[in-house]
Amino acid sequence: MSDAGDWVGDWSARRAALSPDRPALTDATTGESWTYAEMDARANRTARLLREFGVADGERVAVVSRNRPELVDLVFACGKTGGVFAPLSHRLAPPELAELFENVDPELVVVEEPFDGDVADAVPEDADVLSLTTDGDHRWDDFGAHVPDDDSPVETPDLSTDDPFMFLHTGGSTGTPKETVLTHGSVTWNATNTVTAWGLRPGDATPMVFPMFHTGGWNVLTMPLFHVGGHVVVARDFDPGEVLNLVEEYDASVLVAVPAVLRMMTEHDDWPDTDLSTLRFAKSGGGPCRRAVMETYWDRGVDLSQGYGLTECGPNNFAMPDGWDREKADSVGVPAMHVDARIVDGDGERVDQGEVGELELRGPHAAAGYWRAPEETADAFGVPAVDDPTTVDADDYWVSTGDLCRVDADGYHYIEGRKKNMFVSGGENVYPPEVEDALADHPGVSEVVVIGVPDDTWGTVGKAIVQGDDSLTVEDFDSFLDGRLARFKHPHHVAFVDDMPTSGPSKIDRDALRERFGGGTE
Template sequence: MSEAEWVGAWSEKRAALSPDRIGLVDAATGREYTYAALDRRANRCARLLADHGVARAADDTGGPAGGRVAVVSRNRPEYVDLFFATGKTGGVLAPLSHRLAPPELAALLAAVDPELVVVEEPFAGLVGDATDEGAWDADAPILSLPVEGSGATTWEAYDAALPADDSVFEGPAVDPGDPHLFLHTGGSTGTPKETVVSHEALVWNSVNTITAWGLRDDDVTPMVFPMFHTGGWNVLTLPIFHMGGTVVIDREFDPGQILGIVEERSASVLVAVPAVLRMMTDHDRWADTDLSSLRFVKSGGGPCRESVMEAWWDRGVDLSQGYGLTECGPNNFAMPDDWPREKAHTVGVANVHVDARVVDDDGGELPAGEIGELQLRSPHAADGYWSSPQESAATFGEWVSTGDLARVDDEGYVSIEGRKKNMFVSGGENVYPAEVEDAIADHPAVADAVVIAVPDDQWGQVGKAVVELAADAGSETAADGAANTDPLALDDLRAFLDGRLARFKHPRHLAFVDELPTSGPDKLDRDAVAAEFGE
């Protein structure tokens, strides 16, 4: 057994416990990897990283980070190799989004300051452009991951650089508080921040997920989150690996493909953002796909509309909402056994090793039913933001300040009311866009909606609803009997909302889009909506 502990020992110990069990499936190639094979691959990768200084130095006295490897790639097996290998060497894995613009990527590369960079070939141009920005001096070696079927690479091929020795890698001892992942935030304002996640935090999030969600060693899941996102690792991949289950990855997933994997691989658990879950219900394969293997489905990354949840419930699938963030978890809540459907709008109750509270602007805890900022406390919280002491102090402490508004009911169920920064005041009354969006989405002509604040001479601010229409939305008749040119008129929408929402919450403006913009792992991009439709 190597000296590396915590995450560094996972692949070795899992290989010893269940060497022939399939841990990873690459849907792009059809290849299956046993846990024994994954550990051998990780040993080779660990030697490569150690040769490049991606390791905890032998004389390290517990500094904030070891050597770092940055990765710009879609989901593929090499990502898993690098995760386990950095665990073995005590290095840090820094996944970077391939969806960033060159200046943003250059700023992150400069912040991470990697000893080695691994780039999937389709993004060689992006990394080259980022290098030209000048923010990053690009003195680290770069290795290429070629696209399947093509051996062409811009830099030395990753496989060619790997040592042949796949025997046990004798790595350094790793402390539980040592960093293992740098995961950047969504970056809705300014350059994304790198969140420092320790070995201990990864283990605790895994334990929280396993114990709260009841994961098993025979669970199979399609991993639809990108691995540059906390969802790609912490939502299900690492807890499933911890248990010895199977994770299915691909370069890109479409709704029909996910349905196919659920049926063909007898997937038992699935977590996805609401947009993906909705697209699955709208897909031609939906009605004919056998979903009986699914023990539960979780929605995360934003509010899931009740119509989407009902579509899954009608198929006999236990769908509920989750909540998390890069800075804490992200798996913080779970639904109790036999939870009632009237609690579907909540994210459930706090997990075993998570404390949650709702506070006012002065940090005082609020009683049940009142809206305030959600704060979390757990051993799975991140340590802070890399090289950002002021922002770290504002978010991290005894409690993690989430920036999200929430309320807790008398039974302990937590409802997320939206981002604190998105709340606006109309005529002296607080308006929470998430509540308004949920009500608008109940309209049969609406697929989804985002509500933003716009200036108003009388009320200061009012809501503007930006609506993506349902695929089958046809022209309707206005309340006065005249034909509408749009399938939904503002007066008709407000009439629909009467009795559902107080009138000060009703939108006073309405706009339509073919498709709402998304960012990160298919989350609604509110900033993009505000930039285009704000006034």
């Protein structure tokens, strides 16, 4: 075995040496649990399987599956062989999967049985495919049948922090998602940032509610908790009631979820009677969390605050300081230990404190770039345009987030929405999250999105797309917002939906709403 440079591939072995009997992973769907010693043994067996199929030294294994223990086995097995783990969304249609398979070019495909048909229509004919079975017949050989019995330590390669470890595709709702290249260094430094900035502890436990084809499923909490010796609970599917149940059953101390899930938990019948006393803190990510939802958690003694990240950088970049003031609740906090942040104008120059500009990030936790997308890598990461971004020393480059941000006098950062979502009405900048936050306080509004639509007088005006009381009118909102927001920020149109369309892990799909309602007066 090599004695240095193993990086993420050696995490399971080192944690097994430090905490062999501590619980590492639980499958809530089956009720099975494994210690760190048992997880390292599973990883060793899976590493031997990957080598049998040629997944080593930068070759890829693509996975299409819901959250399962085998995905964790594959992650650490990839680290032990030098292979690259590339989870793909099971929510994609076969043509979209086909494009991703072509780009990733995997040596092995592992697919959970419910998605056999979609993968069969998308995977190259000559690809090796193994099936993660549930019940019934399946199309390909069983993954478990190929895992050898030998769980002794495997020889691990010498790896650099610049070597690729994980491909995670972006959650874009238009076009084929890009594969973001996360290196061993990216994952290690993000875990370090999370442990040091959020104060993760050995023995912390969490239900993992993000899908494991998403950076939230891996790098928000799973990899940081495995780094520090925590306990992750996975399941094929989660609903808000089950999340509440698992918080209580496993004494969860940390919870991170998107705003919609956090809100639905508070609306569930079990909310009042669920014991939340073990939750040391909770984080909202993936979009702005309404203050009313945050207050509901605060009333239960849970320290809920907002986080911020993206697949290309982190995703954990900010933290709330100790004893933070609730008046700062709309912010995402201050930069983490090893994160540089700046706010720039359209020319790339820093803006003054309090002014809105684009947020740019830099640090060793940043991804290397996009796989086989040199122009897109150059645009987003500011690095030279090359097919393999791991060949570029990117330490001096800033990641362009595409998000608008401002910083207050205390260094707290406030996300003002996406650059593409901001609109100018009568010469004034309108930032939809500010309007949405104000409208969300209306008792008849469950959820709201504001988009800009054409207007003959003002150029662009706001349209509020509301999930809630469909008897509400523009005049009702005008009256409600008077004294809260400047008049030019008030929506001129309103439309209603039964449910908000989503993309990614329960994130509202603004592009779908813009396509449907962007004409102005519907």
